Amino acid sequence: MGSSVSKAALEATTDELMEPDPKHLADLIQYINGTNMSVKRLADVLSEKTRNSSWVVVFKALVTVHHLMVHGNERFIQHLASRNSLFTLHNFLDKSVVEGYAMSTFIRRYSRYLNEKSLAYRLITSDITKTKRGMDGMMRTMNTKDLLNTLPVIQTQFDALLNFNASANELTNGIMHAAFMLLFKDSLRLFAACNEGILNLLDKFFHMTKNQCNTSLDIYIKFLRSTTKLAQFLKVAEQVGIDKNNIPYLTEAPSSLLEALKQHLASLEEKNDIFPPYSLQHSLIHSISNSSFVKVSSSQTWFSAHKPVEARQHGGTIIGNNLDDSLASLVESTHQLLN
Template sequence: WWWSKFNGPCNSSQAFNIWSWFGKNLVECTNESNISIPELANELLERLKNQNWVVVFKTLISIHHLMNYGNERFTQYLASNNCSFALLNFSDKSSVQGADMSRFICRYSAYVQEKAIAYRSLAFDFCKIKRGSEDAVLRTMSAEKLLKSLPVLIAQFDSLLSFDARGNELSNAVISAAFALMYRDATRLFVAFNDGIINLLSKFFEAMSKKQCKESLEIYRKFVTRSERLNEFS
C-alpha cells in the first residue's frame, strides 16, 4: 500500500511536494471501479489519529481535495457515515512549529467537518451546484427550502472564515495548500449565498409568512456582515 510514505514525519515543503503527487493519484482512485471508497476514506481517517502535525494536516488537505475534485461517492460516504474530522483538541508538542501549526489544524478540521455536515444536511455541495445565473440552484428554490438551506451555508461559511491565516503564515507550504482550497470554496460559497439572497428578496413581499420574513431579514443581515469578513479573509 503506497500510502506508507504518508506516515513519516517530514518538513512542510517536503510534505507539500509529496501531497501534490498524492492528490492527483487520490482523485483518480475515486473514479476507479476497483477501488473501495470506504477503504480509501477509512485509510485517510485513520491517519487523523497520528500525532505528527504534518501527517494530520496533509490528511485534512487530502480529504478536502477529494471532496472538491474527487468522485462524489467519496463525499457521500463521509456524509452518510457521520465521519468525524473535527480535531478541536489536537496538539503536537514535539516542537515549537508543531504547537503553532496545531492551531490551524483545529480550525481547518472544523471547516472540513462543517463542509461534510452541509452535504449530509442537504445532499449537495454548495461549491459544486450551479450558481451565478438565473437558473442557479439557490435562485430557484422555494422559500421554505431556501430558509432551510441558507443557515447551513452560513454555518459552513463562518467555519471557513475562522481559519484566519495571514501574512507570513501563508508562506508555509502546508497552510498555503489548505488556504488555496478554502479560498476556492469561499468564492463559490459567496456566489451561492448571493444567489440565495437574490431569491430571498424576490420572495419577501410575495409568498412569505411573517415568521419567514423575520428569518429572511436575519439572514440578510448575516449576508452583509459575511461579505465584509470575506474581504478580510482574502
C-alpha cells in the same frame, strides 16, 4: 484497496514538511474516480492518519481529504457525509515542536471546516460548491421553505471557512499554503451560492409571512457580516500572490436596503400588513436598483468546475451577467408588487 493506491495515500501524508505530492494526489483522484472502487477504505486510511501525534502528518491528511472532496468523484464526499463523525480534532495539540502550537490551532479550525462541509452535504444532499449557478441554478430557483432551510447550512459552512483566519505572515509552509488555496477556491463558490440565495430571498421577501421575513432578515444580516469577513480573507489571498484578476471585488449593499427590510417587518408586526406601504416598496426598489452585492473580475479561473460566467462592462466595472440579471429580475418583480 490496491497496494499502489495505499502507498500513494501513505506517501501523501508523510512527516516531511511539504505539501502532499501532486503525483500522489493525482493517483488518489484516479482511484476514487474509477468504478466500484472502495472509497471507504481510502477514507479509513486518511482518517487514521489524522490520529497521528505529528501536526505535519495530520495537516497533510486533512489537505488530502479536502483535495479529494473538491476534485474527486462525488462518492467520496458522499461517503464522508454518511459517517456519524468525521474528525474529532477540537483538542488536537502537538507539543513536540515549537511550531506545533501555532499549526495545531489551524488544524483545529481546518478540521472544523471539513466537518461542516461534510455535514452540509448530508443536509443539502449535494456539494453546494459544485451546483449549477445563474438564474436557472439551484439557489435562484429554490422555493421559500427550502431556501430558509438551506441558506443557514451554507452560512454555517462559510463561517467555518472564514474562521480559518490566517494572516499572510502565518502561511509559512507548503502545507498551510495548500490548505489556504483549497479554502480560497471554496470561499468563492460558497459566496456565489450565498449571494444567489440572498437575491432569491429578497425576490420573495414581500410574499413571506411575518415569521419568514424575520428569519430572512437574520439571514441577510449574517450575510452582510460574512461579506465583510470575506473581504479580509481575500486581502490575504492577494498578499500571498493570487492574481488580482482571480479575486472578486466586493461592494456593500446600501444601508437603505437593510432599513427597508426592517421597516417592512415592523409593518407586519404592527399592522399585520400583507404588503408594505408604497413608500417602503419604493425605498426597496431604489436600494436594489442602486446596489451590486458583488462585482467580479472577468477571470473565472476558480470557477472552472462550472460553466464560465460571461461578463460585460457595466459602468466601467466588470459585472457577471448572472448577478446583474438577478438584480434586474429583483427590480422587475418588486415593481410587480406595485401594480
